[in-house]
Amino acid sequence: MSLAAAFRVGRSASHPGTSPAVTSAIAIQSRGYAAPAKPAKKVASKFRPNANNEKAKRAARDPGLFRPMPANNLTDPVFQSDQRAALQLPIFRPETLTPEKANTAMAFPSEGSRALKAYGLPVNVLVDYMLLAKPCSVVRKVTIDALDSLDKAASTSSSQTRLVFTGKSGCGKSYLLLQAVQYAVQKEWITMYIPRAINLVNSSTSYVYDARTQTYGQPAFAQQLLKRFADVNEALIKGIKVQGSYPFEERTIGSTSTLTELINVGLEFSHHAPTVLSMLLTELAEQTKFPVLLAIDDFQALYNMSFYRDPFYKQVKAYHLSFPRTLLEFASGKQAFKRGAVLGALSTQNTTFRAPLELIEALGLEPAQPSGPYVPREKELVEYAKGLKNFAVPDQLTVDEAASIFDVWQSAKALHVSRGDEMFLSKFTESGGNAREFVQKALLQTVAM
Structure with missing residues (x-):
């Protein structure tokens, strides 16, 4: 008698009420095959049903509950575009572009x-x-x-x-x-x-x-x-x-x-x-x-x-x-x-x-990579x-050039930091004097602070 047959006989002996077909199914499942999927049980949703209806009912009971905030309540200048400060800069004109005007921001x-x-x-x-x-x-x-x-x-x-x-x-x-x-x-x-x-x-x-x-x-x-x-x-x-x-x-x-x-x-x-x-x-x-x-x-x-x-x-x-x-x-x-x-x-x-x-x-x-006479x-x-x-073009801004850039962005109210030498020097050092890094990664990142 084979091992599988002996196993089936043993299982039948221990469960006299089990039919041969069921016994065979049990034997197949014991070999590591996947069992038939059982019907999934219904799980109660953690989300409240008809949330929109609930919101509508609450709004009907209290009409002012979901009303937008009046514009006059937004007192911070960032919400008041009409109060945005205009940049007061000298105009970029050929007659004004002299060596003495170096380090000057111009519009x-x-x-x-x-x-x-x-x-x-x-x-x-x-x-x-x-x-x-x-x-x-x-x-x-x-x-x-x-x-x-x-x-x-x-x-x-x-x-x-x-x-x-x-x-x-x-x-x-x-x-x-x-x-x-x-x-x-x-x-x-x-x-x-x-x-x-x-x-x-x-x-x-x-x-x-x-x-x-x-x-x-x-x-x-x-x-x-x-x-x-x-x-x-x-x-x-x-x-x-x-x-x-x-x-x-x-x-x-x-x-x-x-x-x-x-x-x-x-x-x-x-x-x-x-x-x-x-x-x-x-x-x-x-x-x-x-x-x-x-x-x-x-x-x-x-x-x-x-x-x-x-x-x-x-x-x-x-x-x-x-x-x-x-x-x-x-x-x-x-x-x-x-x-x-x-x-x-x-x-x-x-x-x-x-x-x-x-x-x-x-x-x-x-060249970024080694080259020689044999490179085509x-x-x-x-x-x-x-x-x-x-x-x-110089790789780094001078301190005076960077200071003019800092003043422009500060005057435009694009920075969320206080004006001061300590803040300016920290941002200038952070960027290594690179113009793009100074603006995009040092100054404009203050918006997220």
């Missing part, structure tokens, strides 16, 4: 802020301005040096002034580039500002192949940039005549046409927008009536591989996109404005688009980076 004038509204802002700057009462910045010594470079470039070719703002993450490169744009707008420069160059290569806008130029155009982006450029520079470009001849299917732009008419072709016909944008920069390079500033934030993105794909699903290089290639030609001096400058700012926040080795070596920076370089990127000059 951008309302007429000059149209460039900010038209072109947009880098994300970190936009967040700051959403919290402050008005767009402003602190004039630093590096600001005066950068604006002096612009003054010298006003009468020379842009090939001689191709600067790239470099420095540690959060040191203020984007703010410095924004100050340069504001300065140029008020000095009657024709300006083209691209605050987020990463959007040119991250596949966030449509693209189409142009067999004539063998590049990929971005009609939607080009059309938007043409509109923004026209809004900011309308008063300056309306009298500038086109020097070339551009026959389009719908109309021909010739020597009797103005730059405004050329831009209108791109605004009316989106498929012409990438071509019109390249033509516009070519025309701006030839005119000498006004200096031209081309300012590009996230500058390193132009030297990266884009997220776009060709018909064979291979990644498209940034310089195979029509407008990024045009920007790289002006950055490298292959094309140049007869009067003007090209400014760029490196960004390290987005680790997907890092500065490549070719750009780092051209700027004389220390892309010759096209080497050519596009040739001649760029490094404009270093």
Whole structure:
């Protein structure tokens, strides 16, 4: 007799009233198989039923129980937007930007802020301005040096002034580039500002192949940039005549046409927008009536591989996109404005688009990873980076610069700490003097205290 049979016999002997079928079921369960699930018992809910009905009954008995608090009971100034203190700051104007004004916080004038509204802002700057009462910045010594470079470039070719703002993450490169744009707008420069160059290569806008130029155009982006450029520079470009001849299917732009008419072709016909944008920069390079500033934030993105794909699903290089290639030609001096400058700012926040080795070596920076003669370089990127000059932004704020920033945020009632030297110095030390860390991680964290 097998062990299982003996077991069944033993179980039957001990329970004479058990049927063979039941005995077999007991034997199967004893081998470790799962037993049939038992019906779940109903458990009383810990939540009170019909809570909404109970609330409605209580509200009917006492109508004032759930009434909102009257606005006049909110006495704290944080709830009274009409009592918010306006920032009393000197206005950021070219005639006031002297070396003596270093370490001074200044507000951008309302007429000059149209460039900010038209072109947009880098994300970190936009967040700051959403919290402050008005767009402003602190004039630093590096600001005066950068604006002096612009003054010298006003009468020379842009090939001689191709600067790239470099420095540690959060040191203020984007703010410095924004100050340069504001300065140029008020000095009657024709300006083209691209605050987020990463959007040119991250596949966030449509693209189409142009067999004539063998590049990929971005009609939607080009059309938007043409509109923004026209809004900011309308008063300056309306009298500038086109020097070339551009026959389009719908109309021909010739020597009797103005730059405004050329831009209108791109605004009316989106498929012409990438071509019109390249033509516009070519025309701006030839005119000498006004200096031209081309300012590009996230500058390193132009030297990266884009997220776009060709018909064979291979990644498209940034310089195979029509407008990024045009920007790289002006950055490298292959094309140049007869009067003007090209400014760029490196960004390290987005680790997907890092500065490549070719750009780092051209700027004389220390590469993040060891490099040597056997590390391959892309010759096209080497050519596009040739001649760029490094404009270093200090990694740390001075005490006076940080004090001006502290006063701005304190005056805007954005901080929940008392004004005092001890608090200021503790926050300055906590951030290590880094501008972004000082604002976002030292000052604004006081809101949660």
